[in-house]
Structures are given as C-alpha cells and as structure tokens.
Amino acid sequence: MRIAVIGAGAMGSIYGGHLALHNEVYLVDTNPEVVRTINEQGIRLEEGGEDHIYHPKAVTDTSGLPEMDLVILFVKALFSRAALSGNRGLIGKDTYLLTLQNGSGHEDILGEFVPVDHIIIGTTEDQGTILGMAHIRHGGTGGTNLGMLAPDTQGMLPRLKETMDQCGFRAKIHENIQQLIWNKLFVNVALSAVTAVLNVKMGFIAADPCAFALSKQLLHEAVTVAHAMGLEADEEHLLQEIKETSERVPDGITSICADLSKGRKTEVDTISGSVVRAAKKCGIDVPAHEFLVNMIHAMENRPAQE
Numbered sequence: 501m502r503i504a505v506i507g508a509g510a511m512g513s514i515y516g517g518h519l520a521l522h523n524e525v526y527l528v529d530t531n532p533e534v535v536r537t538i539n540e541q542g543i544r545l546e547e548g549g550e551d552h553i554y555h556p557k558a559v560t561d562t563s564g565l566p567e568m569d570l571v572i573l574f575v576k577a578l579f580s581r582a583a584l585s586g587n588r589g590l591i592g593k594d595t596y597l598l599t600l601q602n603g604s605g606h607e608d609i610l611g612e613f614v615p616v617d618h619i620i621i622g623t624t625e626d627q628g629t630i631l632g633m634a635h636i637r638h639g640g641t642g643g644t645n646l647g648m649l650a651p652d653t654q655g656m657l658p659r660l661k662e663t664m665d666q667c668g669f670r671a672k673i674h675e676n677i678q679q680l681i682w683n684k685l686f687v688n689v690a691l692s693a694v695t696a697v698l699n700v701k702m703g704f705i706a707a708d709p710c711a712f713a714l715s716k717q718l719l720h721e722a723v724t725v726a727h728a729m730g731l732e733a734d735e736e737h738l739l740q741e742i743k744e745t746s747e748r749v750p751d752g753i754t755s756i757c758a759d760l761s762k763g764r765k766t767e768v769d770t771i772s773g774s775v776v777r778a779a780k781k782c783g784i785d786v787p788a789h790e791f792l793v794n795m796i797h798a799m800e801n802r803p804a805q806e
Contacts, residue, residue, distance in 0.1 A: 501663050504568045504590045506583045508534050508558065510628030511600070512574030513636045517543040517554030518667040525556040526565060528587060535560050537634040546637045567592030570660070573599045573606075577770040580609045588613070596656055600624045600644070602755070603770030604678075604685050605777050607649060617650040620660070621677055623684060626669075643670045647677020679731050682722075685774070686733065688754075689722050690715040690742045693772045693792040696756040697799070703750025706743045714788070715742055721786040722775050728782035760799055768796040 501523045505516035508529035516527040527543075529535055538558035545552050559565070568590045575583045580601070584591070591597070591613055598620040599606040610619045625642025644664055646657055657673045664671040674680055691705055694714050698704065705711045716739060723733040759766040773793045779786040 501569045501659075502566065503570045503572065504528055504562065504565070504587070505556070505572045505574060506587060507574035508538065508634070509574060510630050510636050511624065511626065512572075513538075513543045513634065514545060514626060514628050514638050515572060515574065515600075515624075515669075516556045517545055518669065519663070520554055520556035521667050523663065523667070526562070526568075527556045527558045528560070528562055529558065530560060532560055534558070534634060541634065544635045546631070546635075547641075562587045562590055565590060568595050570596050570598060573597065573601060573610075575601075577601050577603055577606060577767045578765050580606065581612070584609070584613050594618075596620055596660075598622070598646075598660075601770065603688070603767055603774055604681050605770055605774030608777065615650075617648070617653060619650075620646055620648055620656070621681065622646040622674075623680060643672050645672050645674055645677065645680055647674040647680070649678070676731075678729065682726050682729075682731050682733070685771070686719060686722055686726075686738050687742055687745055689772050689775055689789070690719045690738075691746065692754040692756040693768060693796055694718070695754045696760050696766070696768075697792065697795055699757065699761065701750060702746050702752040702754065704746075706746035707750075712743070717788045718772075718792070721779070721784075721789055725775055725779045725782055725784055725786065728784055729778060756796065760796070763804070765800055766796055768793055772796070 503519055503523050504526045505512050506528045508527050516525055519525050535558040542553040542555045571590055573580055596618045597610045597614050600622050607619050607621055622645045624644050627640030629637040631637055661671040661673055691702060694711060695702060705715050719738055723735045726733040756766045756768055772789050775786055775789045776793055
C-alpha cells in the first residue's frame with residue numbers, strides 16, 4: 501500500500517516506521533532537521549527495552565509525489581485543515597483519509613477533502629514519547645481501532661487491518677466506531693476544559709464541590725447529545741469514572757491546561773467543541789460547553805503579559 505503519514509511526532513513516527521516494513525511510506529513533516537535525520541539515520545524506536553531502526557522516506561514537500569492509497573493524519577487537530585490543504589496532491593479520487601487523533605468530530609474537516617465513504621476514523625492505544633531527533637520511546641502498545649461512517653463498499657477496512665497487523669499493530673474493525681470514540685470523549689470533556697480555565701491539576705475536580713458540579717453539567721450535556729446520536733451512555737457510571745480518574749491521577753495535567761499555560765493554541769475544538777458541533781446537528785442546547793469553548797479561545801487570544 502502507498503501511504504503518507506502527515507506529522508513526524510511520536511505517534512506519526514511509530515506508525516510511519518512500522519508501516520514502512522511492508523509498504524511504500526512517506527513521512528511528511530515541516531521540520532527539515534527531522535526529515536534529514538530520518539532519511540540519513542532512520543527512525544529509532546525504543547521498544548521492549550531494545551532499539552529498532554525503521555526507514556520510511558521523509559519529506560517536507562510532497563509536490564511531485566504520487567497520489568496515495570491512504571493518508572494518515574498525526575498532526576494536532578487544530579492543524580488538520582492546513583496539513584491537508586498543503587498536501588492536496590497526495591489525495592486522489594481513490595485515496596482514503598485516516599485520523600487517529602485525540603477528540604472527536606475530525607470527519608467534519610476530512611470531509612472537505614474526500615467523500616464520507618473514504619474517511620476512516622478511530623483510536624490508538626499505542627503511546628509514544630519523543631526522546632530526541634527521530635528518537636521515540638514506543639510504550640503502552642495496544643489496539644488500533646478502526647471504523648467508517650458510511651458503508652465500506654470497497655473493502656478498505658479489512659485491507660487496512662491486514663496491512664496494520666502485518667506491521668506489528670493489533671487492528672480491530674468496529675461497526676459503531678463513534679461509540680468507542682465518545683466513550684473516551686466523555687471523561688475528556690468533563691475534565692480538560694475545566695482544569696484549563698481553573699489552571700488546576702486533575703485532582704482538584706474531585707476535591708472541590710464547585711469544580712465537580714461544572715464537570716457534572718458538562719457530562720450531562722454530552723450524554724444528552726450522545727443519546728440523540730443513538731449512542732449508549734450511562735451518566736451515573738460515567739460520573740463515577742470521572743471522579744475516580746481525577747482521584748487516581750491527582751497531579752495529572754490535561755493537554756488543554758498544559759497548552760494554555762504555555763501560551764499555545766489548544767485542541768478544545770475537537771474535545772468540548774466537538775460536543776457543540778454534534779449538538780447543533782441534533783438541535784440540542786449545550787450552554788456549558790459553548791461557554792467553555794469561547795472562554796478557552798478568549799484565553800488563547802489574550803495579549804501577552806508584560
């Protein structure tokens with residue numbers, strides 16, 4: 501299979517490296533030093549206590565490359581549209597787009613580039629940590645969950661599963677991939693934006709009654725939307741899971757909180773914002789989510805403090 505992986509961070513390097521074992525893979529990144537290192541030395545992955553070297557081709561410029569069978573997005577979600585726009589030459593009428601990015605609703609952007617029956621969404625249980633230039637620790641290996649929002653008339657999902665399994669991943673095809681994605685989203689939407697606005701660690705949510713009330717309201721809105729989408733969600737069980745997550749990782753810092761504290765743009769639009777977009781499609785009001793999304797964006801836009 502001819503595959504382009506856009507984004508040579510930890511996860512892009514893990515997938516790009518492994519898939520290059522049995523496929524024609526192009527790893528696309530805007531950092532010329534990363535690209536040069538990959539082409540000269542390969543990607544070094546620490547796996548199971550040993551170093552393994554993988555050799556995908558790496559490029560900063562995709563002009564002149566052929567159209568791909570598959571394009572995988574591993575950039576931060578807020579850069580997805582720009583990444584696909586800048587690499588349109590990779591996308592032909594038979595190209596499939598795959599996102600394993602955090603959050604939900606990525607298909608809204610992918611749908612601007614390919615029809616819905618060429619969009620694959622999913623989650624990954626693999627984990628990666630950048631140790632140096634093209635040097636990644638591959639830990640927490642798990643499943644790659646795949647699904648589509650339209651009938652797979654071309655049989656792409658079984659073909660992709662076979663390809664991934666052959667390259668060391670454990671791929672699983674899901675008939676209702678949105679259920680899996682939202683199962684992960686519920687806890688995220690109840691914790692991430694609240695900790696970011698309050699600038700607190702995760703343990704504060706369960707410890708403070710006011711903070712927990714905010715998370716409870718956010719969960720209630722998300723569950724209401726999920727039910728309207730035909731998804732299953734046990735609100736009482738999920739609320740207990742949120743409390744236990746907060747207590748289990750008291751010093752944890754959510755990605756939105758970390759990005760805000762460092763003056764970076766966040767991925768709130770694919771976490772809390774994805775609930776807002778889904779709610780609008782279902783004709784449901786989600787005022788708490790709308791407020792928090794606007795609050796996060798306002799905080800992103802604040803002038804730098806002198």
